Amino acid sequence: MMIKKILPLVFLLSAYGTYAQEKTSPAKAPAPMNWKDISSWRSISTFSVSLSNDGKWVAYPITTREGDGELVVKKVNDTTIRKYPTGGASFVNFSFSDDGKWLAYKEASKYSEIQAAAKTPGKQLFDKLILVDLATGKQTTIERAGSFSFNNKKSSHLAVSIVKERSGMPKPDDAGGTDLLIVELATGKILNIGNTGEFSFNKEGNYLAYTIDATNKSGNGLYIKDLASQQTTVLDNDKAVYKSLGWNEEGTAFALLKLTSDEKYKTEKGVVMGVKNIGKSPALTSYDPAKDSLNFPAGQTISKNRRPYWSEDLSRLFFGIAPLELTKKEDKPAADSAKKTVDAAPKLTEAQKLENLRKDTAIKSISDLKNALAKLDTAKPKAAPAVTKNNATKPDMIIWHWQDKRLQSRQQVMEMGDKNFTYSGMYDVATGKFKQLNDSSSRSLTILPKQKYAVVLDDRDYELDINLDGQNYSDLYVVDLKDGSKTLLEKKFYMPSFTSRPQPSPDGTKFVYGKDGHYYVYDLVAKTSTNITAAVPASFVNTEDDHNVEKPLTPVVGWSSDSKTILIRDLWDIWQLSLNNKTAAVNLTKNGALTKTRYAGRYSLDPDEKGIDLSKPVYISLYGEWNKKSGIGRLEGGKNGLQPGIKQLVWEDARIHSLSKAKNTGVYMYAKEKFNEPTEFYTSNEQLTTAEKATANAPDKNKYTWSAGVQLVDYVSDKGDSLQGALFLPAGYEKGKKYPTVVYYYEKMSQSLHAYSNPDFPGGGWNPGMYTSNGYAVFMPDIVYKMDDPGMSAVWCVLPGVKAAIKTGVIDENRMGLQGHSWGGYQTAFLVTQTNMFKAAAPGAALTNMISMYDLIYWNSGGGNMSIFESSQGRFKGGPWENWDSYQRNSPIYHVKNVTTPILLLHNDKDGAVDFTQGIEFYNALRRLKKPVVMITYKGENHGINKLENRKDYAVRMMEFFDHHLKGKPAPDWLKDGIDKLKLDEHLEKRAF
Template sequence: MRKYLLLVWLLCLTATFALAQETKPMSWKDVATWKYMPNSAFKLSPDGQWMAYALIGIEADGELILQKVSDPESKKTFPIGNTTYPSFEFSENSQWIAFKEYPKFKEKEANEKAKGKPLKEKLHLIKLGTDDKKTFEGVGGFSFNNDAASHLLINLPKEGNGEQKGSDVLIYHLNSGKSQNLGNVREHSANKAGTHLAYSVDAANSQGNGLYLLTLSTNSIQVLDSDEAGYQSLNWTEKGDAFAALKMKKDKKYKQDHGILLGVKNLNNPQVILYEPAKDSTGFDQKYTISQNRRPMWSEDLTRLFYGIHPLVLAEKESPKKEENKDSLATAESVKIAKIMADTTIKSIADLQKAIAKLDSGKVNGKKSNEAKKPEMTIWHWQDDRLQSRQQVMENMDKNYSFWAMYDVVAKKHIALQDSSMRDLNILPYQHFALGSDRQKYELDINLNGQNYQDFFLVDLKTGTITPLFENFYMPSFASMPRPSTDGKKLLYGKDGHFHVYDILTKTHTNITEKLPVSMINTEDDHNVKDPLQNPLGWSSDSKYVLVRDGWDIWQIPMSAKESPINLTQNGKKDKIRYQYRFMLDPEEKGIDLSKTVYIRTYGESTKKSGVATLSPAKAGLATGPAMLIWEDANIGGIAKAKKSGVFTYTKEKFNEPTQVYLTDATLANGKKVTENAPDASNYAWSTGVKLVDYVTTKGDSLQAALFLPANYVAGQKYPTVVYYYEKLSQTLHNWSNPGYNGTGWSPSMYTSNGYAVLIPDIVYKMDDPGMSAVWAVLPAVDAAIKTGVIDENKMGLHGHSWGGYQTSFLITQTTRFKAAAAGAPLTNMISMYDLIYWNSGGGNMSIFEASQGRFLGGPWENWDAYERNSPIYHVKNVQTPLLMLHNDKDGAVDFTQGVEYYNALRRLKKPVIMVQYLGENHGLGKLENRKDYSVRMMEFFDHHLKGLPAPDWISKGVPRLKLGEHLEERAF
């Protein structure tokens, strides 16, 4: 018996060992076919009875998983081809699901090589609970007709290159299974109830162009307007009881079409309101027209229509072609010959050729006789509010800019609501008022020093009257931005470290936080701005309360002086729990309904735990306190609710456990995992776990670092480690990192899978010392992490990208503790970088340095020592760490010259540096082949320097230009 038990034990041990041996480090080639569930690729049917989610892969074909929530055995899998963005929808009555199937990866690859026509996509329609599936070939977009869910609307891509902008729309009747086709449809949109379909027709030669309304229950079509014009910009009201549209008519005199406004209401017996500005010479400035660049909309009470207007620009006149006059040509030739014969300076054939060429060039007295061509140039002027580069980036937006205007349907009157002196306008809820703003007076200074000021105005939407509200209003952060109450009659705004409310009707300002025992200032914001506030949660649905945060707790502030503010969460600051934000469970809500349970995301600042708490309605002016529903050593988020039932879901992940969706009820208790994200995860070795490392910086700040253990970690052994950073990131301790070809080459789960520990420390900043701040934070973090026994202090590397790349390039000038460093797109000379351009936006870098990430007081000429002290280039002689640098020639964030400057300085000093440059790439790598290549190279670089693996030739010798093509071909996969 003992022998038998021993044999069983040995067999079990062998099986366990074999199972353990089956897992392997994930290779970069494995990433290509790795399948995962992307964000937002999980959906519940409105009744909560069905669920669907998609799995996709970079170079793999995806699949859609569909099942009844209560019956795992009902699970079915459908192929969806190769896509990055799966497209699937449940009908509102929870009877149908429709999803797209894209071409397979191999089909795409073969088609790309053959340079074939675009491949077609399919749409599948399934009746839930049955095996019925109908497929539609060659489709574009699709949608159900909203609440009614009686029809499926399918866009069919336009065939050919005709002038018409319309294409076919297939309407599939879900109950009868019959189809009908609407031809030449430019736009279509169903109302919320799903009873009516508004659509516009744009056909060849404008034949039949018009605006139409289809009543879906009777299949009857009404022509609302028809003309040789373009109909567009359909926009239903939220209730779906009316819609607005534009009719655009061409006029050869102008560059733009003339806009005509259409409003449709009373759907059963449609009433069409038409406003044509060209016929309103007294009420509408004829230098303007209605703009096609802004969708028109009805007011809530259907008494007014809002739309955009913009100036008309005359078309450029073509110069008439002159007919050739043969007699005059002959005369001109005779004059030329006479001039040449009279020229006594002609002594040789060469002189004669020069004289003829001079006459043929058309120059008369040193000037061209024909019309001169315009030069292509830009004039940069010191008084430009925006740099010319910024103006170029914004050119199309500026050209297409329009001002809000209003048409009073009863009075039949047009009212312009803004002009060039008030560039922005936000129409407030219920359309009683609008909030206007303008920053033109301050734009030059904003672009220079980054300190944000604006003027604000109130616009009465009954009369169009404009009243100044704030002048020179300072906004240290977005939290100070005025935001309307749910009823549109009050504004919450931040000023001087407090929140205030402006009552539009009584014209009174009230400081609503000055009597609180806590501050609303975000003291952890270490940028060069004054008193930035914590972001508020917003207004209650009845506009009687505002919910704000002090960074820990949530406070309910009443608008009535008879009530007192309430700390709804109570224990946040005491227990170091941050009540961060509210989960919005109803996408159609208007404000925070305090009569219902409110779900709040929670985060433990020192523990890194996360979860969900609920706030119940306050009773008798007293808060009942939060109820913690979930509180785990994991990353909890994504709370969602089925639209028409009490079924809830939430997501949960850990650094070594892929994100999964859990099904539950309103209590969030006993969550049941219902997804199989990353189904191949068990085949690979992942990080064994995480550690939270506490440390104190050189300047006395208490911070934390996330330490991710390598796969197959054995206590007592030390491991090669890559240190990665970007300001504060310890909150990512429990975040799953999906293996992938990142645009920066970095994938922490890939490094831990391949035997590395990864340390991610927090960095806080001192003004005028961004580089030294990294030294003061990172080195103590490393010291504390080494004490865990995980890190091999002789095999440590550094990596960061952009701002993290700057910190990497600076750290290696201050310490020799690291054996290798990889810096992506680093800033290397703060002095020269200050005056360069952030080409992606076209703006200058100076505002970034003075009020954002740079954290300097003033420019280099008034703070030279600080800029020089924190610039890697000025300490380059200290570098002893081998450096791999990624910098691309079209980097629109950190200018390519920053990488070149540092590379050349290191090379001049014969320091070990390699710079890789991917042609045409921006700040991060976009092309898949480039992302693959750099991901592999960076790990090879660390493998050599930290693991002692043989160096590939590109590291040890470099690659000559003439052999680069062969080198890249050998490595491609």
């Protein structure tokens, strides 16, 4: 017994001694980050930092690429910090209760266990759910946890679904229900509801709606539980599947679907259900299209692919409509194979027809009955797919036709979307009437707030041309949902950018849209259209958009909550505009154009808001176009709208972003970062004057060297445009010393001056922080484009920018390299045909022949490249046959004989954006001319590299390539001599890490 007691004490003393020794030993000097260090690099995902609704806690996961992470929970303005292990998952699912007193998070298996399981087919791993009482730190663990949710405002219960243990592979008809645990937070008592399918709490949190999905559908149904009384009400039972359950925003009603199977159809038959009067006597409304042959379209059903919902006034239900797909002949039993035709619907006896008519609740008069009988008499059977007499195998082919509005490749990509497309239906509860809201002439229907009106953008007459030249046109219609009437507002409505599209007011009676360089408001009630920008002493045309489109507009900031005012920004300032032009427009921010500060947009701090409340302060994002500062400003609210004059709350030589607010109190949080300082979050008061650091990102950052700082380089392009470039200094920078430099670009890049680059294995191989850590300077210049000269524009902008950067004394003009991916890859491939300033270039996924690329396909979308060249990034007027000299002049392949720069070319064989042939053309031309080129292809990879092992490999090879040519390091074997195919496996095995 004595021995057993002493041993742990000895262990503790030993551990303490080691800790003390480590604390007193000299710290290691920071070292350049190696690519292998990234595997264990720990950092915050900036999108996952969460502030509790009471403003007392901040939680954020710290994860690593190949290892285990943790969830950090810190008390605001306090030293209390708790850390919880989260396993090897790259994403951590966690949530605060609405009152901020509880935290729930999931802990995955360890990274090593996940890796081992991946090598064992069928191996099942489970997550744990940990419930934390934030006041005491007490934890409760629930094994095999799936989805979970607190009960919103009440914060009294937690629901957790339990993941089933599999025995073999799941079958399509297996029941989806599982155990649902309801945890009473105050007492820790747990209620188990078996075979639960879907579940959802209402907004108030006093009711739980859920479905049962049991084996053989026994007991399947819809239930609602009153959490206060613990009373459960059965709302519906049937041998059906209940799904797509969703509450309305107020939490006073919910809707869902009930689906039943019929062996004659592949498609499940749908019924829409709505429940309201929650808290009183729940009223269930059910609409079954099978009982409405008078109004519901034949051969259709309610779609399972769209979630139904209530109108805001709870008078109507909205849902999707889709075709009933007959079971194909080959799917039927052999006894049925001799049949040559089948009806569109199953053949019914006269008695069955009469019985169906008797059940049809839509028939309420003799006139209705006559119409239904006439519909039955005129229904004609449809022919089944032809079956060859000799059971010959059908060819597998595609027919491409010149009049196809969408390329066959586009149709293939969109096949499932087209197949699952649903039209919109509406059921009026009071009248018991169904109405189909759109058809093939109005597929793009958008229902506006309050569900009284809708808008339709019908591009059928222009779809072919849109897919050819990229200029977007549609006929703009207004739909009155009361009677379904459709009114044409604009014929061939031109949308040069998304900003021109209709944007509805919060009350749903108006929308703003862009036309011919102005904004108009259409009043749906008065049926009038008003130009609201004509009298404003500012232009809302985005003159900085250099694509081949006409008068693209700057964006709408938002509608006021009373739907009487609109905020719109020009290139610099935000304007407050009335809808009737009787009140003069007000420049709220005043000095944007004067100080070259862009008031870029508004922070929406209330997720439940309906428009902008102009009586309250509004927070605005600030960006200094020429000094690259950023920050947050505030406009004060007032009775007559926002008050002119903005107050700068935060304004720094840093990137300031991601402002949020605690829902139930006046605690605010925002993020700040610099190129060499990881993103951190700060909590503060409403004036942002009491900022306290709330996160501790990148805990290992002091082990490594970082960029010594940044410089902004001003220059003028060869065409007279004033531009800038961001120059990132190498770690350990010494003034007067010149450094090897990599130049990187993608259109405008100087705005990246203060953007933090988290160490990672990027999909294109490029990570600027890794290069500055390893002694490189990095320069990112801006490019602006002239029409018909996308390649030459890079020459006119990049080369003057580099020359200006050389004058800083940082860059060694004899050791400069180029890198870019995709469009940046194109610029790189083109630049090396126009200059010999650079000693190495690494274009990734580059367009190299603008003429052949024009007629190829963007396989990721299935669309043709023509529209990209004519109205998007290509910036050409017309096709090559109309503009041959421009296309040829800007194609790297036609100037390839000029190349003297060693090239590392990346092009993957399944690139769905820039066809693999573009890389092959460039590589073979360079090889034919015996130019120094190495091309790397990762099998099966797309436009960017996805697989981790390939990302690692390319990142290392690119740096080896630049190290050799810019630092003089020995060339690795693959770069010096290449690798024979027979030796490739051995080569790759040695390099893998």
